[in-house]
Amino acid sequence: MDLRVEFAGLVLKNPIITASGTFGFGLEFANFGDLKRLGGIVVKGLSLKPREGNSMPRIVETPCGMLNAIGIQNPGVEAFVRDKLPLLPWRETAIIANLYACSAQEFGELTGVLAGEEGVAALEVNVSCPNVQSGGAAFGQDPTQIRKVTEEVKKRSGGKPVIVKLSPNVTDIGLCARAAQEGGADAVSLINTLLGMAVDIRSRKPRLANVVGGLSGPAIKPVALRCVYQASRAVTIPVIGIGGIGSAEDALEFILVGASAVQVGTANFLRPDQAFRIVDDLPRTMLKARCEDFASLRGSLVVS
Amino acid sequence: MVRNCREVKVRELRFLGAWDQPSDFVELTLENPGWDGYRPGQFAMLRPKHWGLELSWGRPFSISRADETSVTFFFQVVGRGTERLARLKPDDEVIIWGPLGNGFSAPPETPTLLLAGGMGIAPFRGYIEKHPTPEFLRLVFAHRAGLDSYPFQQLVGSVRAETVHEKSPDDLPMIIERLQDEVRGAHGGIVLACGPLPFLKTIQQAAREHQVRAELSLERSMACGVGACLGCVCKNGQDKHVQVCAHGPVFKSDDVHF
Numbered sequence: 001m002d003l004r005v006e007f008a009g010l011v012l013k014n015p016i017i018t019a020s021g022t023f024g025f026g027l028e029f030a031n032f033g034d035l036k037r038l039g040g041i042v043v044k045g046l047s048l049k050p051r052e053g054n055s056m057p058r059i060v061e062t063p064c065g066m067l068n069a070i071g072i073q074n075p076g077v078e079a080f081v082r083d084k085l086p087l088l089p090w091r092e093t094a095i096i097a098n099l100y101a102c103s104a105q106e107f108g109e110l111t112g113v114l115a116g117e118e119g120v121a122a123l124e125v126n127v128s129c130p131n132v133q134s135g136g137a138a139f140g141q142d143p144t145q146i147r148k149v150t151e152e153v154k155k156r157s158g159g160k161p162v163i164v165k166l167s168p169n170v171t172d173i174g175l176c177a178r179a180a181q182e183g184g185a186d187a188v189s190l191i192n193t194l195l196g197m198a199v200d201i202r203s204r205k206p207r208l209a210n211v212v213g214g215l216s217g218p219a220i221k222p223v224a225l226r227c228v229y230q231a232s233r234a235v236t237i238p239v240i241g242i243g244g245i246g247s248a249e250d251a252l253e254f255i256l257v258g259a260s261a262v263q264v265g266t267a268n269f270l271r272p273d274q275a276f277r278i279v280d281d282l283p284r285t286m287l288k289a290r291c292e293d294f295a296s297l298r299g300s301l302v303v304s
Numbered sequence: 305m306v307r308n309c310r311e312v313k314v315r316e317l318r319f320l321g322a323w324d325q326p327s328d329f330v331e332l333t334l335e336n337p338g339w340d341g342y343r344p345g346q347f348a349m350l351r352p353k354h355w356g357l358e359l360s361w362g363r364p365f366s367i368s369r370a371d372e373t374s375v376t377f378f379f380q381v382v383g384r385g386t387e388r389l390a391r392l393k394p395d396d397e398v399i400i401w402g403p404l405g406n407g408f409s410a411p412p413e414t415p416t417l418l419l420a421g422g423m424g425i426a427p428f429r430g431y432i433e434k435h436p437t438p439e440f441l442r443l444v445f446a447h448r449a450g451l452d453s454y455p456f457q458q459l460v461g462s463v464r465a466e467t468v469h470e471k472s473p474d475d476l477p478m479i480i481e482r483l484q485d486e487v488r489g490a491h492g493g494i495v496l497a498c499g500p501l502p503f504l505k506t507i508q509q510a511a512r513e514h515q516v517r518a519e520l521s522l523e524r525s526m527a528c529g530v531g532a533c534l535g536c537v538c539k540n541g542q543d544k545h546v547q548v549c550a551h552g553p554v555f556k557s558d559d560v561h562f
């Protein structure tokens with residue numbers, strides 16, 4: 001069975017990509033599966049300068065999910081290019097850099113560092129930083145800002161596909177997807193985490209030092225599926241589905257509502273070989289769904 | 305060293321403690337997942353195969369001992385994961401990934417003081433078994449529950465061991481003083497410690513004061529166990545965040561900033 005998918009100038013062996021922040025730099029998982037078998041790997045969020053991230057505690061397990069407030073701890077884009085990228089099987093598997101910055105200009109500079117790197121297949125833009133200049137709301141909540149940041153990254157991307165990663169913490173996800181498309185994005189990926197919170201009644205303290213954090217895992221899958229469905233109908237560029245995907249069946253559900261590929265995040269914590277197992281399960285699950293190829297499944301949802 | 309993720313069967317689950325009381329202390333023995341060895345102080349992540357999606361993470365436990373055919377863990381029931389683990393039955397399947405982390409130093413012919421607080425005794429069982437010169441080891445075990453709740457009897461005989469029982473919170477100053485004395489007395493050798501945070505802090509402070517070489521085993525909530533999620537960090541000597549699962553769980557005492 002042909003598992004390949006092609007979109008936004010990318011050719012992937014299969015539609016299973018690991019999600020940013022849940023799969024490290026990929027190398028952490030090399031003992032548990034052959035990285036070359038994955039459709040792609042999105043690495044941990046990268047910033048121009050190294051970041052220490054938030055204080056502890058940073059993660060809490062919640063029913064069917066988790067909250068995180070890592071704060072994009074990362075060694076900086078240059079250390080990634082120097083120390084991690086050369087060790088990754090980038091000729092065989094798409095390595096996608098995830099960009100984190102807090103101004104359009106900074107996004108531009110970050111893009112400049114990665115644009116010439118042969119090992120980077122595409123750029124995924126994380127627009128969840130609070131934008132201090134425009135009152136503290138995240139870029140991702142303001143369609144105008146999404147467009148501006150997308151334009152800036154696209155301008156300096158050296159022809160690499162630009163994927164804009166959308167936040168679900170908005171009233172109209174279609175509007176945000178369209179803003180990315182208008183800014184020149186080659187694809188959108190969604191969803192990033194939902195803003196959430198957990199508290200301890202005994203200590204009367206929040207369970208995260210950051211007080212609030214991002215909810216992920218199976219708990220958010222219905223929200224993610226709805227967002228992907230709506231975004232797919234709002235834009236003509238490809239959509240990558242993310243949110244609570246933990247099985248091949250979940251992956252097919254997202255493709256059914258319009259996704260061209262999917263990302264597996266929190267499910268990597270169920271067991272470190274989970275993403276590889278999902279790839280293994282795809283052919284069988286496709287047969288069960290009487291689906292011959294992804295192209296015919298994509299967006300074929302029957303709504304009467 | 306082989307590090308893998310496997311599904312293995314439960315061989316035995318044994319409740320420790322007084323025979324007539326329900327026990328929260330469990331010794332869990334699994335089939336060996338094909339490891340070619342491990343370093344005492346390393347840990348593994350466990351997740352029973354039948355767990356549903358309501359629990360998102362595996363659970364980290366120190367490897368208490370291992371041989372060619374089995375691996376043994378020792379845990380206390382404290383929450384929803386350990387409650388479920390305590391209900392395992394022989395032949396149930398458990399997903400296990402490891403061995404993870406770095407482990408304790410084991411310098412031969414060096415006076416080595418093992419300081420265990422409560423469940424912190426778990427890794428020392430294998431440590432003592434595997435040590436090249438066990439006659440240089442001495443264990444001091446501070447505990448709250450009855451001694452028979454811990455794998456302590458198995459250690460006595462093979463190594464010099466003493467216990468300190470914390471019967472009530474009033475005993476705490478006495479225990480702190482004892483730990484300080486023990487660390488001071490270990491000058492010239494090495495101290496290895498595993499236990500709750502206040503216990504480790506006391507030892508770190510004493511080790512610094514008396515310039516004693518010490519290693520501390522840290523605990524954090526963990527999602528991945530392999531250094532990927534950055535959820536388990538501590539601050540190192542340079543005040544930088546490092547993953548406890550990948551850079552630890554054992555740290556040189558001077559290399560942790562609490």
Ligand SMILES: Cc1cc2nc3c(=O)[nH]c(=O)nc-3n(C[C@H](O)[C@H](O)[C@H](O)COP(=O)(O)OP(=O)(O)OC[C@H]3O[C@@H](n4cnc5c(N)ncnc54)[C@H](O)[C@@H]3O)c2cc1C
Binds near residue numbers: 366367381524553
């Ligand atoms: C490297 C390492 C080795 C460990 N070895 C052992 C061992 O040999 N025996 C043993 O009994 N326990 C050990 N622990 C602690 C054990 O992992 C936790 O007790 C367990 O994960 C709790 O799971 P739970 O679902 O029952 O509790 P939860 O419902 O998740 O939490 C119950 C309580 O325990 C706290 N807690 C949760 N996870 C941890 C954790 N990883 N460390 C410390 N506190 C935690 C929570 O904050 C909460 O207060 C180890 C932890 C680490 C990181």
Ligand SMILES: Cc1cc2nc3c(=O)[nH]c(=O)nc-3n(C[C@H](O)[C@H](O)[C@H](O)COP(=O)(O)O)c2cc1C
Binds near residue numbers: 020126165245265535
């Ligand atoms: C621990 C953790 C760290 C994350 N770090 C990042 C990050 O650095 N950049 C980013 O764009 N998304 C990050 N995410 C979001 C995920 O990539 C993903 O969008 C989200 O978790 C939803 O998917 P899931 O339910 O499959 O996990 C992180 C998620 C988790 C759980």
Ligand code: FES
Binds near residue numbers: 527530531532548550
């Ligand atoms: S538990 Fe994920 S980095 Fe340590």
